[in-house]
Amino acid sequence: MTDLASNSRAALAADGVLAREIPGFVARPAQQRLTEAIAEAFDQRGELLAEAGTGTGKTFAYLVPVLLSGMKTIISTGTKALQDQLYHRDLPRVRDALGIGLSTALLKGRANYLCRYRLEHAKGEPRSGGLFGSREQVSQFQRIVAWSGRTRMGDLAELEALPEDSPLLPMVTSTAENCLGSECPFWSECFVVQARQRAQSADLVVVNHHLLLADLALKQEGFGEILPGAQAFVVDEAHQLPELAAQFFGEGLGARPLVELARDALAECKDVTGALAVVQVPAQQLEHATRAVRAAMEILPARGTRLRALHEPAVCDAFDDLVAALARLAQALAGLRGASSGFDACHARAQDFAARLARWRARPRRVGADDGSDDGSGDGFEDAHAGERSVDASDDFDDGMPAGDDDVRWYELSPRGFRLQRTPLDVSAPLRAHREKSHAAWVFTSATLAVSGDFHHVATRLGLVAPTTLLQPSPFDWNTQALCYLPPALPEPMSRGYNSALIAALRPVLEASAGRAFVLFASHRALREAADALRGGPWPLFVQGDAPRHVLLQRFRESGNGVLLGAASFREGVDVAGAALSVVVIDKLPFAAPDDPVFEARLDAVRRAGGNPFRDEQLPQAVIALKQGAGRLIRSESDRGVLVLCDPRLLGKSYGRIFLDSLPPLPRTRDVADVQAFFAAESPASGLLESGHG
Ligand code: SF4
Known part of the structure; x- marks a missing residue:
């Protein structure tokens, strides 16, 4: 064992410095094994994939070797909230306990x-179109102005009352693009x-993953000056990285940046005499052309491929007009580039947007066989998608991704906007190239990386060839703390009566638990149906979409007997410890939406490469998603709760075993009386029919 490994273990031991200095710290063997593996990866500049179940204490397990090593390290977290929590809460505690005075910094993306x-500029001129849409926004703006005079860091998270989606933020x-x-x-x-x-x-x-990836992808957004100097990287919540990387190694163009360009160009005119006469008309035309594209796309499904969009003559015409409007604005701005740096920047943006639009519209370099809708992928594929395939996305996903092309081009509509996106199907090569160039240690950790104890899927997607792996299960006492209930006699999940049968099966569970439940749905339609069925019941109901997520969670915690209905976004990053959350229900196995053009294209790429899309892509992805959802239930040694897995395919299909084997070893039952006994008794549940994992 290296010095760093033994020192890290010692610091986290029962008689170690953290136990002495941090009130409530409890030494855990799993944490010690994890810190040792991380320390060794640091020493060897190695690559480690480590799954650490909930309760392992993985944050301390990596902070200790990071701080003791003295190496220049970048830690990347999944979200800004986790970034703030790590930087402001966990890091100071461990640093002070170790008595190490390393310099630290918190870095977010520029939008923060x-x-x-x-x-x-915003102070000077409320723009056409209305900078301030309401009195509330006027007062928000005044708060920002007042805060701007006293902030030291300029981090907008300091302004607690400012909503994350405030329309003032882009202003x-x-x-x-618009930074000078x-x-x-x-x-x-x-x-x-x-x-x-x-x-x-x-x-x-x-940092957070967005910033890390922006930098790796050389998206200016990042901080290219810092990455090359790092000797070690710790990527927490690493299961999120491949999906996010696909966004960053791709390219996009949306309605909002186009409209902002038009407005920024107009705003620049106020300081340059005569500029308005040149810029006003082309800027207005750009805004108009952008809105016309959105209007033309109204006939399209909410998501689809480039080919699907360009199949519509009206959409093609609207894109032609947009190209012309961008060109006119770029031409008008070209003559003003010397007048201000703002005009120069706007001109560069107009040219960049025109180039992106041209790349998105261009025909693929080589056209592959039109076999994208062939589902020759085995029984699992059919099971996962039965009854859900959407017609529009199934017949053309060769587009943008012919044999040899490695990206898919697609669009997405929002109520008033659109986004055109080019997404690479495989990010393993660029990720590997960046790691190799860094000559640093790379630690990837998360509570959900492995499928049935195997890291192959995530390792492949991250481009890791032969990483060291470590799997440390949750240290909880699953036999006494939890129970897994598989309701009997539910119909096939795609059948018409499934949702009502599911609600009927849930009622006795919710009665036994007195609410205190998350019910997580695979689709928003099922969520809405359940909300209709459960409204007016004895439990306060909190439904995703009725209020912002943090507000729903706050109300749920405070209610003490609430039932929260959520979709995919509630499977991750939600931490409700204690009795307020005692039941987690998963309605169906969380296979990815079949009408996602990127996912469809990725499945097709697997098939073209001779793999099995279901086994190699859909199944592992759904297993990780299920583990995430199930992981909401038991958050501490004192939590108790019941996991309800409704999907009958868990027991009826051969692949169901892979899901069950990937979960912690909860005792299982098919008898609701065991659930009732679990909640009725202070003592552990008894008389169970089956015990998970032998
Ligand atoms: S425009 Fe100026 S103030 Fe704004 S981010 Fe860029 S350099 Fe900073």
Whole structure:
């Protein structure tokens, strides 16, 4: 064992420094094994894939070797909330306990920092189209202005009352496209610049996956000056990385940046005499053409491939008009580039957007066989998708992804906007290339990486060839703390009566638990049906979409007997410890939506490569999603709860065993009386029919 490994183990031991310095710290063998593996990966500049079940204490397990090693390290978390929690809560506790004075920095994407330049512009002129849509927004803006005079970091998270989706945010933050860089009059006091400088000189930098990937993908958004110097990377919530990487290694163009370009170009006119006469008409035409594209796309499904969109002559015509409008604006701005750096930046954006649009519309380099709708992938594929396939997405996903092409081009509509996206199907090669270039240690950890104890799927997607792997299960006492209930006699999940049968099966469970349940649905339609069926019942009902997620969770926690109905987004990152959450229900095995053009294209790529799309892609992805959902139930040694897995395919199909074997070893039952006994008794459930994992 290396010195770093033994020192890390010692620090986390029952008689170690953390036990002495941190109240409530409990030494855990699984945590010690994990910290040892991480320390060895650091020492060897190796690659480690480590699944650490809930309750292992993985944050401390990596913070200790990070701090003891003295290596320049970047830790990446899944979300900004986790980033703040790690940086402001966990890191100071471990650093103070170890008595180590390493310099640390928190770095977020530029959209999190106030842009002084854009704030000044917004102050000067409420733009056409209405900068302030309501009195509430006027007062929000005044709060931002007041805060801008006193903030030291410029991190908008300091403004607690500001909603994350406030329409004011784009007005007071920058993007890589609209930032003026060193030409900016506020450069010397820019919060983005200062945050990057702090990160550059720090020993330990905490980022999030968006920023890490933006940087790897060289998307300017990142902090390319810092990554090359890092000696170690710790990627927490690593199961999220491949999906996110696909977004960052691709390219997109949306309605909003186009409209913002038009408005920014107009805003620049106020400082340059005569500019308005040149810019006003082409800027208005660009905004108009963008809206016309959205209107033309109204006839399309909400998501689909490029070919599906370009199949409609009206959509093609609207794109032609948009190309022309971008060209006219670029031409108008070209003559003003010398008048201000703002015009110069707008001109570059117009050209960049035109190029992206051209790349999205261009014909694929080589056209492959039109076999995208052939589901010759074995019985599992049919089971996963039965009754759910959407016609529009099934017949053309060769588009943008012919044999030899490695990306898929697709669109997505929102109520008032659209997004055109190019997504690579395989990010393993660029991820591997970046790791190899870094010559650093790479630790990937999460509570959900393995499928039936096997890391092959995630290793392949991350481009890891022969990583060291470690699997540390949750240290909870599953026999006494939890129970898995598989309701009997439910019909096939795609059958018409499934949802009502499911609700009927749930009622006695909810009565036994007195609510306190998350019911997680595979589709929004099923969620709405359940909401209709359960409204007016004895339990306070919290339904995804009725209020922002954090508000729903807060109300759920406070209710004490609530039932929360959610879809995929509630499977991850939700932490409700204690009695408020005592039941987690999964309605169906969470196979990915069959009408997702990227997923469809990826399945087809697996098939073309001679693999089995169901076994190699759909199944592992659904297993990880199920593990995430189930992981909401038991969050601490004192939690108790029942996991209800409704999908009859778990027992009726051969692949059901893979799901069950991937879950913690909960005792299983098919008898609701065991659930009632579990909640009635203070003592552990008894008389169970089957015990999981032998
Ligand atoms: S340098 Fe960029 S982010 Fe900073 S104030 Fe200027 S425009 Fe805004």
